[in-house]
Amino acid sequence: MTQNTLDMWTEAPAIAGVIALIAAAALFMRIKSLPEGNETMKRIAGYIREGAMAFLTAEYKVLAGYAIVVFGILAATLGLQAGLSFLSGAFLSLLAGFIGMKGATLANVRTAQAATEGGAIGKANALLTALDGGAVMGLCVAGLSLIGLVGVYALYNGKPELGTMLHAFAVGASSIALFARIGGGIYTKAADVGADIAGKVIENIPEDDPRNPGVVADNVGDNVGDVAGMGADIYESLVAAIVATMAIALTADASKLRTLVVQGASLDDAAVKALAVSLPLILSGIGLAVSILGIFIARLMKNHAPSTVLRSAMVLPPLVVVGITYLILPSFQVNQSVTVALAGGAIGGALIGLLTEYYTGHYGPVKSVAESAKTGAGTNVIQGMAVGMQSVFVCLLLIGAVAMVANSAMGELGLYGIGLAAVGMLAGTAIVMTVDAYGPVADNAGGIAEMSELDPSVRVITDELDAVGNTTAAIGKGFAIGSATLTVMALFSAYSLEVKLPKADLALDNPMILIGLLIGAVLPFIVGASTMTAVGKAAGAIVVEIKRQFDTIPGLREGLADPQPAAIVNIATQAALSHMILPGLVAVVGPVAIGFILGPAALAGALAGALAVGASLSLFMANAGGAWDNAKKYIEKGGVVGHPKRSDTHKAAVIGDTVGDPFKDTSGPGVAILIKVMSVVSLLIAPLLANHH
């Protein structure tokens, strides 16, 4: 294969990206053409859309300020082009979030309207509409990330600055992801917890009751947290996994890289390196092509059980990519060890998803949490944490096993293999994101149905769609944390090569490594503490405001007057914006400070400490939160005989769920992104550190 053919292959993912964008546009237009339902529905959907867009606009202003400052710093230290690469990485993330959220907030009300048809047709059409709403986000996320990366590659292909440009692009993607995930997470959980406490506990009205002024904010939160925040997260995951693997290839010795190709391959060292650099992009491009196909196959299956359709949609595409890879590698003269690494990631991802479902679905662990609520909230919280901790054990060992498979398959290129495993795990990104974003659309549809006082049969359909969304969200989190861990491992190799430290300085018996380890270990706790407090405080403020409205608006309690949702939307927006800044800065400034003050060895130690603590803490939080949530739902379904909804047992479980809300949707995901941001920032500044020390 000539360099030109290889370049063609490497740039092909951008074509897949463009096709994805065209498909997204088509689905977007289809959604827009669907009927919106009655006036009440339109009005409520309008509130949600406006609230979501108002938040996004306010958030983007803050992020624009951040991006301009970082652009300036990068332009001054690493050159204008690095600054521009950073901006592209950040801008494409924001663009994907903007389009995706537009799609989701158009689809929610139309999903509710589709469900009013009732019966199998109503269900199938509601499923299709919600899926299309999610697909707009899914296709934009995967498409724009590949277009951006191919763009950077094409611009700097063969030039020495390619590495720095890719790192800068990844820093843009990662830091936006962190802010968006944490900001969105604070918003959604503050609104959720606040509306719940005020509604259920203080005013004693059901969920999504139209009198509750917090319900609109709660529905806005689903969009800004689970659509826009999650989108930025997944966009970043894909970018970071690809860049980490490319970065290893860019810095590794030619002799090591040669183990990648078959014996007697007719390639010189430069060609082998070019191939190793291109491979992650090419494989991700295949992943996107398969995923686009998968989305359209899933759409055709709209008449099947939603859980089957969505679960297969998430798990199958990576396996198909593995098969295709196996078939095409020989023509690149590449060893099948690549397929093994990729398969390790793809299968590992599916297994982590299933394990996550085991720990957070209605199986043994969640039942034990539900049973423990019989003796009160204290034992319920204790048991939920125990289940979360157990899940860390199993999931992290599994991730370790994936890494081990990839590492031993690739021999001397072990960490490159671990990077490929992350790429394999994320091969289905477009479809995983589609299903992830489908969840909040279905959830919103239920909220709109309730607030518009539609026939209860509508709610039955949306509830079924929503329940499937909860499970798939858990699977999606498994993929995200699993790939994050593998990506960070791969980034280590690139960092240590870039920073040009002798091995002895990187060894674990260097005191600076150990001191760095401790410092790195605290950073996830800073993010955890500040996000937990932010949600707690903002939820408290929302409770106070809801109480105020019920006390001062005449006729509200009786359903004769309208609530003022904008006031709640405002509180949540302000809380999210003001509290996302500290954790974001910790992640970005932390590595820079450690690296320049304590040196590059301490920074390597800090990355290891943050990896160990961050991976385990985020799994713990995500899964404990999921277990509490579903334990509450299990009791509501009548799972604990003699302890129905509204019993003391149920109330105890509601407390566990309240604790779990910020755990699973704010702090846990925030911590998972933190470790990636730290790693890519470290990689970006590594050349500066190498000169400085």
Added chain:
Amino acid sequence: MTQNTLDMWTEAPAIAGVIALIAAAALFMRIKSLPEGNETMKRIAGYIREGAMAFLTAEYKVLAGYAIVVFGILAATLGLQAGLSFLSGAFLSLLAGFIGMKGATLANVRTAQAATEGGAIGKANALLTALDGGAVMGLCVAGLSLIGLVGVYALYNGKPELGTMLHAFAVGASSIALFARIGGGIYTKAADVGADIAGKVIENIPEDDPRNPGVVADNVGDNVGDVAGMGADIYESLVAAIVATMAIALTADASKLRTLVVQGASLDDAAVKALAVSLPLILSGIGLAVSILGIFIARLMKNHAPSTVLRSAMVLPPLVVVGITYLILPSFQVNQSVTVALAGGAIGGALIGLLTEYYTGHYGPVKSVAESAKTGAGTNVIQGMAVGMQSVFVCLLLIGAVAMVANSAMGELGLYGIGLAAVGMLAGTAIVMTVDAYGPVADNAGGIAEMSELDPSVRVITDELDAVGNTTAAIGKGFAIGSATLTVMALFSAYSLEVKLPKADLALDNPMILIGLLIGAVLPFIVGASTMTAVGKAAGAIVVEIKRQFDTIPGLREGLADPQPAAIVNIATQAALSHMILPGLVAVVGPVAIGFILGPAALAGALAGALAVGASLSLFMANAGGAWDNAKKYIEKGGVVGHPKRSDTHKAAVIGDTVGDPFKDTSGPGVAILIKVMSVVSLLIAPLLANHH
């Protein structure tokens, strides 16, 4: 200084140890001679003593079985002498626990009786009695650990097997500590939570009510958890810190060790090495001598405010040791850098203690937790976790700073310096343990006063003593976790030297290190999960049994019939014994399995992962637990205006406290010991691993 003089100095700590034992015996006899009070008091104290001894006997049987198995394995692999060293380390720990608990369970009732005198005299004598009760444990712990270590040193001084013998001794100490701490922790919290839920929530009777059959078990729990368990923990801390530092000296290059002595010192390489090996023992001996003096000075100050007496007793001795060290080092021709490292540890320990008090005492953080209970248990639990996470940030950074000071002071012997910092932090072990064990004695005295229906004025005195004990317990935990972290860092160096791996294999970019890191990160979560579940389950069983007794024993509810405390004692004992085994085995078998299956590099990575996660998780759990506990007490004191005891706010805080109980007294301490057990086991098997790979 000749080798003989040095040997004399090194063996002197054993003399301090013997003096400590004599002092303990004298205090023990004095306690025994004090009046026990009326028949009811004697009877109840008898229940508690018998329950505690029954548990200890049952526990020691299990531990004897464990010790025999490990002895056999060690004798077969590392030789009979290693097996015997292991047994000595384990046996002396058990002996200290046995004597100390005897002292504490004699002192509790006599403290209550002393308080019946009332007024200033009653308070002073009650303080003195409780302090003496604690001092029996404190003096035995410090005395026996130094006698044991000096014994091993004297037997193998100058022989090549000295290192292995010290490691085996430390493994004996550490594994007993883990079992005793976890077993005692499960017992005490199962009884506490069970009796609380049943008494307060179900039967609505006050704490320590004589009708509640769980109260005796609760008081037994204070002894087996906070006296025997804590004693084994502190014994192990001292042993591990000394052994870690000696081990570095034994394995380090002569040229590196020479940086320890002043320029132009008249010592050959062998003499320098002997000096470096001896130093930690000598300094600890000085620490013990100062602490014995400190205990007797504290006894003389019995008429001062208990909080002043106890707090100064904990914080001052290490600083005095630093002063003495500064004065004597020149005669050993040792650099004053040793004083800097020691001072770093001593001052750092005091600061960590004060910080721990800030986060868990009645200051801003605890007040925020109390305030958050106004909006329910959910927000209370969230805020408590946020406070716990904040404390990790501050405390772990401080430990990192201590390590940095010690490391830079000692130059090339950085990790030896970090070991010395741990030794400095633990210089006041005898007195820290005295104050730690004083707490449960005072707590028991209050329980006995309540159950014997003594005049409420007695309870006022014991409550004041108990409150001080809670604060000092928090300080003690700070010392324990701080020194554990430093000790594990020091053990790294010894491990990597013993295992003879090239630096490249130990570098952070070795995939096996990173895979090990993930595996190590999960181990603290296994210990956390299994201990949390154990407490939850056992507490549930106790609630059921208490309900059964109230329902089936005629007249119990009216106070006309006696409860059956033995049944509860039995449940707690069985739960503790059966659930301490899994976490204990994880800690001991884990490193062996990782080392032999995945290799010594993966084990090094696992130690780093366990260190990062274990240090932060145990601080988080200990401090979050302390914050919830004191937030509840703050509300009970009327700290949250308009939300008194028994209000909804108080009930919400009780739920937080229930969650915090296993956090702070079972899982948190268990995790902290886990990382030490893993490290010393790894060090012990390092020579086998070096041959095996």
